[in-house]
Amino acid sequence: MESFTRKLLTIVTEAALETVLVQDVEKLGAHGYTITDARGKGHRGARSAGWETDANIRLEVVCDEPTAERIAAYVRxxxxxxxxxxxxxxxxxxxxxxKF
Structure with missing residues (x-):
């Protein structure tokens, strides 16, 4: 079976950014995305997703390399x-x- 290499760009961030990030990734060339709820602990502490203001999301985009780099630079x-x-x-x- 033939396969093709693409990039998976993963952004884990505060749920409050979901709407604006979706607009950004579409504007910057992504053909689609997947968003899931996320929980964990990092540099800024634990995020339990128990409250909307404390929730995280995981936004994933499969795309070509130039698109992944463009989105990553913009988000950064x-x-x-x-x-x-x-x-x-x-x-x-x-x-x-x-598709990508």
């Missing part, structure tokens, strides 16, 4: 300083590259 420049956030990019194999 506009949100890193003021929000609890991590961002990472990894290689993934996809079977239908035209």
């Amino acid at each position: 420049d506009h949100y890193y300083e003021n929000y609890a956030m991590i961002l990472f990019i990894s290689d993934v194999s996809v079977l239908r590259p035209e």
Whole structure:
């Protein structure tokens, strides 16, 4: 089975940013995204997701490398300083590259 390499951009951040991040990733070229609730502990403490204001989301985008880098740079420049956030990019194999 033939597969094709794309990038998986993952952003874990405060749920309060969901609406604006969705607008940003679409504006910056993502064809789609997946959002899930997230819990954990990091540099800014534990996030239990028990309350809306204490919740985290995990936003994932599968895309080509230029799109992943463009979104990552934008998010870093506009949100890193003021929000609890991590961002990472990894290689993934996809079977239908035209979707991404």
